[in-house]
Amino acid sequence: MSQEVGRSNGxxxxxxxxxxxxxxxxxxxxxxxxASRKAKGRRNGLIAALSSLLVLGTIAIVVVTSPGWKxxxxxxxxxxxxxxxxxKILTGxxxxxxxxxxxxxxxxxxxxxxxxxxxxxxSPALTPFRILATAYVDAFRGIPMLLIILxxxxxxxxxxxxxxxxxxxILGIIAVIITYSAYVAEVIRSGILTVHPSQRxxxxxxxxxxxxxxxxxxxxxxxxxxxxxxLNDLVALIKDTGLVSILGVTDAIRAAxxxxxxxxxxxxxxxxxxxxxxVTIPLTRYTDRTLRKSIERQNAQGQA
Amino acid sequence: MSTPVLELREVRKAFGNEVVxxxxxxxxxxxxxxxLIGASGxxxxxxxxxxxxxxxxDDGVIKLDGVDITDVSTNPDEIRRxxxxxxxSFNLFPHMKVLDNIILAPMRVHxxxxxxxxxxxxxxxxxxxxxxxxxxxxDRLSGGQxxxxxxxxxxxxxxxxxxLDEVTSALDPVLVNEVLSTVRDLKEHGMTMxxxxxxxxxxxxxxxEVCFLERGRIIEWGSPTEMLENPKDPRTQDFLKxxxxxxxx
Numbered sequence: 001m002s003q004e005v006g007r008s009n010g011x012x013x014x015x016x017x018x019x020x021x022x023x024x025x026x027x028x029x030x031x032x033x034x035a036s037r038k039a040k041g042r043r044n045g046l047i048a049a050l051s052s053l054l055v056l057g058t059i060a061i062v063v064v065t066s067p068g069w070k071x072x073x074x075x076x077x078x079x080x081x082x083x084x085x086x087x088k089i090l091t092g093x094x095x096x097x098x099x100x101x102x103x104x105x106x107x108x109x110x111x112x113x114x115x116x117x118x119x120x121x122x123s124p125a126l127t128p129f130r131i132l133a134t135a136y137v138d139a140f141r142g143i144p145m146l147l148i149i150l151x152x153x154x155x156x157x158x159x160x161x162x163x164x165x166x167x168x169x170i171l172g173i174i175a176v177i178i179t180y181s182a183y184v185a186e187v188i189r190s191g192i193l194t195v196h197p198s199q200r201x202x203x204x205x206x207x208x209x210x211x212x213x214x215x216x217x218x219x220x221x222x223x224x225x226x227x228x229x230x231l232n233d234l235v236a237l238i239k240d241t242g243l244v245s246i247l248g249v250t251d252a253i254r255a256a257x258x259x260x261x262x263x264x265x266x267x268x269x270x271x272x273x274x275x276x277x278x279v280t281i282p283l284t285r286y287t288d289r290t291l292r293k294s295i296e297r298q299n300a301q302g303q304a
Numbered sequence: 305m306s307t308p309v310l311e312l313r314e315v316r317k318a319f320g321n322e323v324v325x326x327x328x329x330x331x332x333x334x335x336x337x338x339x340l341i342g343a344s345g346x347x348x349x350x351x352x353x354x355x356x357x358x359x360x361x362d363d364g365v366i367k368l369d370g371v372d373i374t375d376v377s378t379n380p381d382e383i384r385r386x387x388x389x390x391x392x393s394f395n396l397f398p399h400m401k402v403l404d405n406i407i408l409a410p411m412r413v414h415x416x417x418x419x420x421x422x423x424x425x426x427x428x429x430x431x432x433x434x435x436x437x438x439x440x441x442x443d444r445l446s447g448g449q450x451x452x453x454x455x456x457x458x459x460x461x462x463x464x465x466x467x468l469d470e471v472t473s474a475l476d477p478v479l480v481n482e483v484l485s486t487v488r489d490l491k492e493h494g495m496t497m498x499x500x501x502x503x504x505x506x507x508x509x510x511x512x513e514v515c516f517l518e519r520g521r522i523i524e525w526g527s528p529t530e531m532l533e534n535p536k537d538p539r540t541q542d543f544l545k546x547x548x549x550x551x552x553x
Contacts, residue, residue, distance in 0.1 A: 205356050206384070208409060216408060224399060
């Protein structure tokens with residue numbers, strides 16, 4: 001186009017930054033493209049709505065008209081009963097699951113980081129610790145957590161060592177920490193390994209020591225990269241704290257179980273599930289967002 | 305003559321069975337620039353990394369200000385404090401703003417306070433026309449600006465010697481010049497340098513001595529005019545001819 005689009009305000013052309021969105025009016029061709037894109041967008045929206053209605057509607061009808069639906073909805077979705085037992089479930093949730101998650105998450109972070117650092121270190125003095133850390137990760141990533149909980153929960157009290165606790169809550173936390181530290185250590189270690197060696201070389205060439213390089217250059221980049229998978233593990237941790245209920249800790253699941261065994265109505269389980277979802281769904285959304293952001297950031301760096 | 309800043313004597317380096325440096329001897333007096341030229345894989349980068357102790361040599365001696373830095377009792381961290389190194393791929397720390405990239409080593413390695421380190425960093429940034437980039441992250445900068453920040457970062461520790469490893473190879477032709485003029489500026493201010501480059505015109509401008517490497521050996525060395533206009537060794541002639549054909553002279 002022959003008009004001086006956007007340059008009129010600058011004066012000195014060339015050095016002046018280009019400015020977009022000045023007095024530009026879209027050409028008829030562009031307007032035509034926009035109109036047809038809009039129409040296509042509307043059509044796509046309509047198709048999506050219709051198809052959703054059809055599929056979800058069919059599923060709903062099949063479920064509701066099934067022969068057992070009446071009984072099922074009475075024993076699983078008795079909302080009046082559900083809200084009556086909700087306070088008990090919430091008490092269990094906040095007194096056990098939430099506190100367990102908070103304590104375990106911080107300890108797992110510290111322990112996982114330590115193990116990851118030991119495993120990535122090269123110092124000869126740390127060799128025995130490196131072997132131990134590797135064995136630890138191998139063992140506790142390979143054993144089902146339920147078994148660890150049973151072994152710790154019933155094994156440690158059976159030792160009958162004085163001073164060791166018999167408190168199932170504490171034993172449950174220990175079992176959760178032991179298992180999750182092994183996973184988190186591996187996630188952090190993978191993050192450390194993805195930091196390019198040239199970053200290390202640059203830091204060392206500035207005179208930074210091995211530890212300073214780790215502290216100021218490698219770890220900050222590594223932890224930023226593994227934040228999404230770590231958040232993912234946090235969601236899993238929240239749910240898995242429910243497993244300690246088998247030791248007799250009255251968490252949300254156990255509280256629901258007690259109610260259920262009294263009335264043979266399973267609505268408390270559904271309520272417990274909703275309570276977990278109430279916390280995990282926002283956290284999962286947040287995780288997705290951080291993941292998307294971190295991918296965007298990495299792509300931006302690739303272009304630079 | 306006073307002690308040279310850097311001296312390499314019969315340095316040898318091998319990766320496994322592959323010898324990458326053999327019988328390398330150079331002397332770099334204070335305030336001079338030694339330029340290493342040669343094809344990719346001729347050993348230029350390895351040589352710089354050996355001087356910086358990022359790689360251990362297999363034989364020979366490297367002396368910094370007359371002191372043997374390849375002695376087993378030397379602490380590499382202490383030696384690297386006196387050396388600046390700039391890499392082909394900039395290697396700025398992406399999680400730190402430009403200013404924080406520059407003040408990291410002065411603060412953590414040289415024990416400067418944040419204020420003093422910042423003041424000095426801003427001075428350098430101003431001198432090289434990058435003052436307004438201080439609070440930006442590296443990925444917001446052009447390649448040329450990133451490389452200049454990397455140079456400033458290595459200058460901030462006031463090194464005795466600056467090692468520049470093909471600092472313009474990753475840049476498009478327009479950005480090459482801003483980086484080269486920065487290096488010229490340093491040379492005029494008396495910085496002692498060893499640099500590997502493919503920019504022959506630039507080599508002619510800043511070099512006091514040019515060394516041509518091939519397969520890990522120094523084939524020929526001399527003043528830039530001798531070396532680039534009238535090389536004696538047929539291998540140097542051949543290399544320069546190929547560079548010329550590629551339009552890089």
